[in-house]
Amino acid sequence: MPRYTRYYKNDEWMYVVYKAEEGERYVLVATVPAVMWWDVAMVLNAEDVRALSASPERFTRRVNQFLRGRDWPKYRERRIESRIRRVSAEAIEIDEAPRD
Secondary structure: OEEEEEEEEEEOEEEEEEEEEEOOOEEEEEOOOOOOEEEEEEEOOOHHHHHHOOOOOHHHHHHHHHHOOOHHHHHHOOOHHHEEEOOOOEEEOOOOOOOO
């Protein structure tokens, strides 16, 4: 399983961006606060990564848009929270095997 390490963390909005240890793949893991808190995650595209590099505040708006519309088709195909395994507070692994 490919390993990802923490690239950027926003404590106020409760999300972390992880970067693959090999390659240029990035993953967002955001916590949804509710009665039962849970994480949602998606693979970031190049535009998302550029937004983060240009302005973390602007990227946070993208994260909040994702959280509000996480079931929209444009996000649904990039969601991967069911494939994430936490290794430590700083790292995750992602199961790349296709799901039935």
